[in-house]
Amino acid sequence: MRAAVLAMALALAPAGANAAEPPGASACSGCHTASRALDSAVPPIAGRPRDELAAALRAFRANERPSTVMGRLARGFDLAELDVLAAWFAADRLR
Amino acid sequence: MTPGPLRPSPRAKQRDAGGSRDFPIRREAAGSDTRRPTLGDGPFSAPMDPREGLHRSREHGGVARRHVLGVAAVALAAPWVRRAAAAEARVVVAGGGFAGATAARTLKRLAPALQVTLVEPEAVYTACPFSNAVIAGLRDMEGQRFGYTALRREGIEVVHRAARGLDGTMRALELDDGTRLSFQRLVLAPGIDLGFDALPGYDPAAAEILPHAWRAGAQTLLLRRQLEAMDEGGTVVMSVPANPFRCPPGPYERASLIAHFLKLRKPRAKLLILDAKDIFSKQRLFQQEWARLYPGLIEWVGLSKGGKVTSVDAGARTLVTEFGRHQGQVVNVIPPQRAGLLAERCGVADRSLWCPVDPLTFESRRVPGVHVVGDAAIMGAMPKSAFAANAQAKIAAAAIVALLSGRPPAEPRPLNTCYSLTAPDRAISIAGVYRPLGGQLADVPGAGGVSPLDADDSFRAQEAVYADAWFRTIAHETFG
Amino acid sequence: MANVLVSAPKQARAGEIVEIRTLASHPMETGFRAGTNGTLIPRDIVREFSCSYGGVTVFRMELSPAIAANPYIAFHLRARETGPIVLRWTGDNGFSVEETVTLQVA
Numbered sequence: 149m150r151a152a153v154l155a156m157a158l159a160l161a162p163a164g165a166n167a168a169e170p171p172g173a174s175a176c177s178g179c180h181t182a183s184r185a186l187d188s189a190v191p192p193i194a195g196r197p198r199d200e201l202a203a204a205l206r207a208f209r210a211n212e213r214p215s216t217v218m219g220r221l222a223r224g225f226d227l228a229e230l231d232v233l234a235a236w237f238a239a240d241r242l243r
Numbered sequence: 244m245t246p247g248p249l250r251p252s253p254r255a256k257q258r259d260a261g262g263s264r265d266f267p268i269r270r271e272a273a274g275s276d277t278r279r280p281t282l283g284d285g286p287f288s289a290p291m292d293p294r295e296g297l298h299r300s301r302e303h304g305g306v307a308r309r310h311v312l313g314v315a316a317v318a319l320a321a322p323w324v325r326r327a328a329a330a331e332a333r334v335v336v337a338g339g340g341f342a343g344a345t346a347a348r349t350l351k352r353l354a355p356a357l358q359v360t361l362v363e364p365e366a367v368y369t370a371c372p373f374s375n376a377v378i379a380g381l382r383d384m385e386g387q388r389f390g391y392t393a394l395r396r397e398g399i400e401v402v403h404r405a406a407r408g409l410d411g412t413m414r415a416l417e418l419d420d421g422t423r424l425s426f427q428r429l430v431l432a433p434g435i436d437l438g439f440d441a442l443p444g445y446d447p448a449a450a451e452i453l454p455h456a457w458r459a460g461a462q463t464l465l466l467r468r469q470l471e472a473m474d475e476g477g478t479v480v481m482s483v484p485a486n487p488f489r490c491p492p493g494p495y496e497r498a499s500l501i502a503h504f505l506k507l508r509k510p511r512a513k514l515l516i517l518d519a520k521d522i523f524s525k526q527r528l529f530q531q532e533w534a535r536l537y538p539g540l541i542e543w544v545g546l547s548k549g550g551k552v553t554s555v556d557a558g559a560r561t562l563v564t565e566f567g568r569h570q571g572q573v574v575n576v577i578p579p580q581r582a583g584l585l586a587e588r589c590g591v592a593d594r595s596l597w598c599p600v601d602p603l604t605f606e607s608r609r610v611p612g613v614h615v616v617g618d619a620a621i622m623g624a625m626p627k628s629a630f631a632a633n634a635q636a637k638i639a640a641a642a643i644v645a646l647l648s649g650r651p652p653a654e655p656r657p658l659n660t661c662y663s664l665t666a667p668d669r670a671i672s673i674a675g676v677y678r679p680l681g682g683q684l685a686d687v688p689g690a691g692g693v694s695p696l697d698a699d700d701s702f703r704a705q706e707a708v709y710a711d712a713w714f715r716t717i718a719h720e721t722f723g
Numbered sequence: 724m725a726n727v728l729v730s731a732p733k734q735a736r737a738g739e740i741v742e743i744r745t746l747a748s749h750p751m752e753t754g755f756r757a758g759t760n761g762t763l764i765p766r767d768i769v770r771e772f773s774c775s776y777g778g779v780t781v782f783r784m785e786l787s788p789a790i791a792a793n794p795y796i797a798f799h800l801r802a803r804e805t806g807p808i809v810l811r812w813t814g815d816n817g818f819s820v821e822e823t824v825t826l827q828v829a
Contacts (some may be wrong), residue, residue, distance in 0.1 A: 181720070189708050223676075
């Protein structure tokens with residue numbers, strides 16, 4: 149029984165992910181497509197440089213970069229959380 | 244109307260705790276923030292139905308083949324796993340809209356070995372977002388329709404049948420042909436049903452005369468045809484319900500786009516909105532846009548001005564309020580709503596007719612092992628939108644995979660973004676960030692809010708571009 | 724800003740039963756709810772509604788926090804003679820509204 153539980157735990161581990169997905173990350177692909185098959189007016193964020201993403205998120209949060217919804221969303225996270233999100237999407241790839 | 248001589252009308256409390264924000268915090272579900280122990284915190288802790296194996300082998304002839312595929316997928320995901328046990332885990336998803344289809348795809352993506360079955364009666368889903376543009380003749384119905392081919396290709400079993408409810412073991416979903424689909428966890432995404440019994444005089448037959456168009460499809464096209472056929476100087480009357488209902492800004496987006504249609508095609512026509520609320524989503528923005536784009540065309544009558552529709556006289560194309568009768572040549576009745584009937588049949592809806600859930604995992608507070616996502620669920624401050632449904636489904640899928648693997652689910656931080664068109668090339672938005680607090684999802688203070696008032700034309704145009712991009716992206720993520 | 728809606732017939736026959744319908748725009752804040760900062764929102768309700776007809780109080784009602792926002796009150800009275808029907812709402816924070824309609828009795 150223990151072996152079966154372990155096997156299932158391993159089998160159900162998120163495919164290809166080492167770290168757990170940070171809070172808020174899964175919602176982003178509602179606007180920023182995770183698919184390379186789609187051409188969108190909203191820029192994709194998966195695989196973009198981490199520093200670029202972190203700087204953009206921090207600037208949106210501080211209202212230093214003009215935006216429509218991004219400022220309103222970025223203010224739902226503290227700076228450390230934004231940096232974790234930036235790292236997560238930098239390590240992500242379009243599917 | 245039966246006047247109650249000595250008492251005020253038993254109208255439900257309307258106001259939300261947050262004041263002007265879109266969506267009420269539902270008090271009846273708040274209060275207990277202790278997470279109840281859930282069934283299946285470990286993968287095999289749920290009581291198994293001894294008949295389960297029988298059902299599976301009898302009713303699913305393809306099991307052996309899928310089993311092999313499952314093992315192959317396990318091998319890809321984690322080559323050291325040689326055991327077949329994992330392939331036994333099954334999650335059933337009932338409802339193939341933005342919540343259900345997203346849940347099914349996310350489950351399969353996060354845990355390729357998991358057996359995922361989606362139950363949805365319709366072969367083609369008709370999406371509500373942007374259907375107001377179809378009503379106003381700005382868009383074709385074809386762009387609203389989505390199938391399930393991509394889900395099948397990914398190894399999700401799609402069953403086009405209606406679900407009847409849980410069987411006696413509470414660990415299997417019964418379909419209308421008697422099939423039982425056993426599950427370790429069930430995701431219910433039944434969407435809404437229209438509360439025909441909540442508005443006297445309004446029933447499915449009346450809806451053929453006075454369309455609701457609140458579930459996209461034939462009703463959407465019926466309302467469009469009625470608008471096209473209307474006389475030059477006709478009056479359109481809309482009835483809008485009290486909260487909660489699907490897509491809180493939707494009625495006002497619809498009013499905007501109908502006004503756009505009238506301005507172009509029936510310049511002497513008028514639009515009257517009878518509303519059972521005094522405060523609505525993006526209210527100041529909508530009213531500013533109406534004054535600017537459609538001056539004198541739209542009249543909005545709120546609750547305190549006698550706007551609550553109390554009954555419908557379909558034959559006379561008339562809406563009856565506490566203070567008068569309003570006839571229209573075209574009448575759009577958006578009736579009160581409730582969670583999809585399947586929610587009640589599964590026992591997950593409470594007396595409010597919506598479904599209370601744990602804000603961490605969206606597991607039902609009433610039936611362990613069953614998760615409710617999308618419009619049917621009580622999500623606290625989070626509105627009933629397609630974006631929210633998609634976001635909740637991804638969180639629920641991740642939580643289910645964690646629970647089945649014996650890991651604790653992560654604390655979610657769901658987001659919402661919702662655009663409304665006010666003209667073909669103008670849009671306004673509302674956004675929100677939420678976190679579990681006091682047993683509910685609450686707004687993260689300082690975040691979220693609506694588009695700025697008095698923004699210039701380029702800002703509104705930019706949001707219209709983003710609105711279109713959002714719909715294509717979320718539809719692609721949900722249906723492929 | 725206080726505002727009310729009243730629906731009453733303009734004329735009636737002597738002895739006829741007429742219906743008066745009213746709706747007051749009011750939040751009916753219970754005093755039991757916590758605001759966003761966690762402190763209680765003070766009570767703000769309509770406490771009393773009354774109707775006089777020809778100078779005589781014919782209907783009176785005390786309202787409680789359990790009554791929903793925008794109270795809708797409907798009642799009947801018997802038309803006796805031509806005269807003013809005075810409707811009055813009073814409540815917390817100095818809330819006070821008076822509305823008069825005249826009933827012609829033939």
